Amino acid sequence: MNPIISPEFVSTGQFLNNGQSVARGGHKSSGSKRLINGFADVISIDNLLQSWKEFLRGKRSRKDVQIFALDLVDNILCLHQDLAGFSYCHDLYQAFHISDPKPRNIHKATVRDRLLHHAIYRILYPFFDQVFIADSFSCRLNNGTHKALNRFKSFAYQVGHNNTRTVWVLKCDIKKFFANINHRILKNILSEYIPDKDVLWLLDRVIDSFNSGNPGVGLPLGNLTSQLLVNIYMNKFDQFVKHKLKIKHYIRYADDFVILSEDKDWLLHILPKLADFLQEALKLQLHPNKVFIKTLASGVDWLGWGNFPHYRVLRTSTRRRMLKKVRGDLKVGTVSSYLGMLKHGNGHELEKKVMEIVKNC
Numbered sequence: 019m020n021p022i023i024s025p026e027f028v029s030t031g032q033f034l035n036n037g038q039s040v041a042r043g044g045h046k047s048s049g050s051k052r053l054i055n056g057f058a059d060v061i062s063i064d065n066l067l068q069s070w071k072e073f074l075r076g077k078r079s080r081k082d083v084q085i086f087a088l089d090l091v092d093n094i095l096c097l098h099q100d101l102a103g104f105s106y107c108h109d110l111y112q113a114f115h116i117s118d119p120k121p122r123n124i125h126k127a128t129v130r131d132r133l134l135h136h137a138i139y140r141i142l143y144p145f146f147d148q149v150f151i152a153d154s155f156s157c158r159l160n161n162g163t164h165k166a167l168n169r170f171k172s173f174a175y176q177v178g179h180n181n182t183r184t185v186w187v188l189k190c191d192i193k194k195f196f197a198n199i200n201h202r203i204l205k206n207i208l209s210e211y212i213p214d215k216d217v218l219w220l221l222d223r224v225i226d227s228f229n230s231g232n233p234g235v236g237l238p239l240g241n242l243t244s245q246l247l248v249n250i251y252m253n254k255f256d257q258f259v260k261h262k263l264k265i266k267h268y269i270r271y272a273d274d275f276v277i278l279s280e281d282k283d284w285l286l287h288i289l290p291k292l293a294d295f296l297q298e299a300l301k302l303q304l305h306p307n308k309v310f311i312k313t314l315a316s317g318v319d320w321l322g323w324g325n326f327p328h329y330r331v332l333r334t335s336t337r338r339r340m341l342k343k344v345r346g347d348l349k350v351g352t353v354s355s356y357l358g359m360l361k362h363g364n365g366h367e368l369e370k371k372v373m374e375i376v377k378n379c
Contacts (some may be wrong), residue, residue, distance in 0.1 A: 057216035108227035191308035195273035
C-alpha cells in the first residue's frame, strides 16, 4: 500500500541535523536527526482538518465515515480538546479476516482514531522518510514495488558485471512481522528521534492500543501509523546492514529483504550475523522456511515476480489469481491496473490472455 501524504508536507525544515539547530524546548539535538515539529503541530485544528481531507479519499460512501462527517466540526473539536487535555484514549479495534492472497488478520480502528493516525502520519512521515535508507521500499512515497524491482535488476547487473558472472541471492523473510514488533524497543527508537515528550506520549497511546496476544508486543495490520512504525523499527536493521556490515547490494521491502553477491560463501557467513542482530536488537526471527540462497539464473521469486538475469515474469500463483479476478470483474479500472502492472515485466503473452477475456465477455 502506498502512503497517502500531501507533497507540500515534505519539508527539510521539519528536522534538525547533526546537532546544529535547536529542538523543541530549546535543547540541542544530540548528533542524529531530530524532529523539530511538536505536539501542537500534530493536534492542531489545521492538521486535523487536512488529515480529514486525506483520510476521506475513497471512503465517502462508508457508513461509519458518513456518521462521523454529520458532526464533523464538533467531532474534530472534541478530538482536539481530548488531545490538548491529555485525556485521549484509543478505542478498541474491529477485527476481520481477508485473503490477500494468504489469510491475514486485519484490525480496523474507529474513524476518530484513524483520523488521528493520519494527523500523526502527516507530521512524522516527511521527517522519517529522510532518515530511512534509499533501498527501503515499502510504504514510502515514490518507493514502491516497481521501483524495488528495478533496483534489484540494477544490483543484479552490477554484481554480475552485466550478466557475465554468477549472481547469488540471499532472500529472507521475517516471521510474523507485525505480530512481533516489541513496544518497548519501538518506543526507545522513537525517543532517539523525537525530543517532544508529549508526542511520545501520544505515540504510546497508539502503540499500546493493540497487542497480538502478548502484552507489549504487536502492531495492527490496517493502521496507517503501523506502516510507518514498522519502517522506523526496521531502520535499525537497515542501518546495521549498510553501515556496520557495509553491505552494498541490500534491498528491503517490509519484512522481505534480499542481498546480492558474487560469493555464496560470504552470504552464508553473514546470514548468522543478520539473524543474531534481528533477535538481539529487535526480538525478531527469520522465517525458517523462507530463507534461501540461490543463483539469479535459476530464478528468484521476489515481490510477486520471478526474477532472472535478462527478464522477469509474473509468479504463477499471481498470474492465476489475476486472470480469475479479471474474469470476475471487467471494470475498466481493474483491467487497466493489471495491464499496467504487466508492463513492468515480460507479460506480453499474459496481456494477450487478458485482452481475450475482455473481448469474449
